[in-house]
Amino acid sequence: MELQEFKTKVLPLKDRLYRIALAMLKSVEEAEDTLQDVMVRLWDKRAQLGEYRSVEALAVTVCKNRCIDKLKSKKHKHHEDVQTLEVESGLSNPYRSLELGESMKLMLKAFDTLPDQQRLLVILRDVEGYSYEEISMQTGLQINNIRVGLSRARKAAREAYLKETEYERQ
Template sequence: MVASDFKTRVLPVSKKLLRFATHFLKNEDEARDVVQDVFLKLWQKRNELAHVENIEAFAMRMTRNRCLDLLRANKVVPIDAETDRKMKEESVDVHSQIELSESAGQIKKLIDQLPDLQRTVMYLRDIEQLSYDEIAEATELKVNAIRVNLSRARKKVRDEFLKMNSNGNTRSKTIAATLF
């Protein structure tokens, strides 16, 4: 693969890789370092990339693995406010906005408590909106395993959220229905 092929086939996925790494690491600077490492490794293996069918999925898998390596090494991950930011963009009254913000923060914490595999599958499907086949390529799982893990992750987050907010508040159920 020559430099021009690399620029047209590999570099366009940089924003997606950065979002993916930022979601995992909760730190944009570390995420940028990860993406840079991934691109460096891809460049070093550019002659072997001709044999890779889906370079985007391959790069996503490399990014995921590098992020997991960093997380395992550090074991400390600050929580980001991406979900909170997205909720604030919606036009809702102040009270509802505060309630949604708190709920989103609770849900983000619940998602972060999921096992790595469930958290990854949920992020790829619900945030990045990848197809099941693309997730299968990125995670090396079968589509049925992805569906099962996604279903379990969503159910666990929904049940824990409702349990946290089960003070007879029908508003919590409405929020849960809106978010899930």
């Protein structure tokens, strides 16, 4: 694969890869580093990229694996990203905005309790909008396993969210 073909096939994927990395790592700096590392790895493999059916699936897989490696490394410390969440409600009521912001924080906290694979499935399906077939190509999982994983992830996140909201009320 030459430079021009790399630019047209791989570089347009950078935003999607960044969003996946950010969702998994919860840090802008870590996501940027991971994106750069993934792009370098793909550039190094450019001669073999033509052998793959889907360069996008390969790129997402490389990104996902790199994120999992970072999460497993001892250097990775769990910390909250400094960026603030903006909840655009369209309402001028500051109390409603505060309530929505708190709900969002609780939902993200519940989402963080999910295992890495379930979190990845939710990101790919609900955030990125991939079809089950595309997720299957990228993860190597069967479609039924993806559906079950998504169902369990959503149920676990919902239960964790409800548990947190109940705890907040007490």
